Amino acid sequence: MLKYKNCYINYRINANSKSNDDATIHIKKSSIDFVTTNSTSKSLPNPAELFLGSFAACMLKNVERFSKMMKFEYQKTDLEINADRLENPPRMDNIVYSLIIYSNDEKLNTRLLKKNIEKHGTIYNTVKRSCQITGMIKVESLQ
DSSP states (O other): OOOOOOOOOOOEEEEOOOOSEEEEEEEETEEEEEESSGGGGGTTTOOHHHHHHHHHHHHHHHHHHHHHHHTTSSSSEEEEEEEEEEEEEEEEEEEEEEEEOOOTTTTHHHHHHHHHHHHHHHHHHHHHTSSSEEEEEEEEEEO
């Protein structure tokens, strides 16, 4: 559904599981297995990790998006996310990220990029309504 001035976009995924087995999320042509049993808790992502993965995907998609709009080039990024989970009620309480962008481009304005990511990220904005987010963006020169 689209609405003039306020754009509403509908997303749809499918997920399934079997009793005493793990589950799978199906998104477009991708499938992501995740843990619902104890037997694979060391090898498959859990729902909290998938949540943080979505947060990471939002940030990295916006790095690419804003590299075009802000006209800077980069070779790659590394993003590390740490989060604290509260027990009662169970929820994410604090997310801290460190984003390293590998670039020699002097036009890369990290302060503006950070502002744009924080202002225009769908997942970022959804999460910040319920949890504290802090982070930094650093540029590393290419050798």
